[in-house]
Amino acid sequence: QKEVEQDPGPLSVPEGAIVSLNCTYSNSAFQYFMWYRQYSRKGPELLMYTYSSGNKEDGRFTAQVDKSSKYISLFIRDSQPSDSATYLCAMSGQGKLIFGQGTTLQVKP
Amino acid sequence: DARVTQTPRHKVTEMGQEVTMRCQPILGHNTVFWYRQTMMQGLELLAYFRNRAPLDDSGMPKDRFSAEMPDATLATLKIQPSEPRDSAVYFCASGLHPNTEAFFGQGTRLTVV
Numbered sequence A: 001q002k003e004v005e006q007d008p009g010p011l012s013v014p015e016g017a018i019v020s021l022n023c024t025y026s027n028s029a030f031q032y033f034m035w036y037r038q039y040s041r042k043g044p045e046l047l048m049y050t051y052s053s054g055n056k057e058d059g060r061f062t063a064q065v066d067k068s069s070k071y072i073s074l075f076i077r078d079s080q081p082s083d084s085a086t087y088l089c090a091m092s093g094q095g096k097l098i099f100g101q102g103t104t105l106q107v108k109p
Numbered sequence B: 001d002a003r004v005t006q007t008p009r010h011k012v013t014e015m016g017q018e019v020t021m022r023c024q025p026i027l028g029h030n031t032v033f034w035y036r037q038t039m040m041q042g043l044e045l046l047a048y049f050r051n052r053a054p055l056d057d058s059g060m061p062k063d064r065f066s067a068e069m070p071d072a073t074l075a076t077l078k079i080q081p082s083e084p085r086d087s088a089v090y091f092c093a094s095g096l097h098p099n100t101e102a103f104f105g106q107g108t109r110l111t112v113v
Helices: none
Strands: A004-006 A011-014 A019-025 A032-038 A045-051 A054-058 A061-066 A071-076 A085-092 A097-099 A103-108 B005-007 B010-013 B019-024 B031-038 B042-050 B053-056 B065-071 B074-079 B088-095 B108-112
Touching: A004 A085, A011 A019, A019 A085, A019 A103, A032 A061, A045 A054, A045 A061, A071 A085, A097 B042, B005 B088, B010 B019, B019 B088, B019 B108, B031 B074, B042 B065, B042 B074, B053 B065, B074 B088
Parallel strands: A011 A103, B010 B108
Antiparallel strands: A004 A019, A019 A071, A032 A045, A032 A085, A054 A061, A061 A071, A085 A097, A085 A103, B005 B019, B019 B074, B031 B042, B031 B088, B042 B053, B065 B074, B088 B108
């Protein structure tokens, strides 16, 4: 079993929809939780960063962490075609950064 | 601008040949990661370094893979001998501190035939 589980999708939604992406994990040592976005043939880039449990909002993006359930989520409001990409959750405990498999999102105009 | 630089961007090689991938981390970053990305497995951590010291390389096949940091400006990942199952995109990433944002390079797309 992988330390971080993420449904690879693909996920297809119409423009303007609310998108919900999530990951589960098994390692209680994880304290730092991130979401990266990766466009085709590019390296991943950090989208959101949170420490421990709670919510964080940045524009149309909201990240949630529930450590008691070992579950993290990323919500995208008013999704745009430019949001079409692969979204990877990532977690870190003692400096070791582990990624989920990534969910491929397509937002159709 | 500050960015992680990986070379080569693409590599096609025959099975059994040695492959060396290079990474120049962002100046001042003390943490360097090597990842392998495939459709089936996603982004797998192969090894990571802090202050040039290897901290964990449990994700690497030890018999054929090796990772080093000869100095603070260069990290290398070697595969010897290469096999077709090693075909993947290999990413290097660096960070200013452990547990903070990791900045990724553009990757090396390796094809072993």
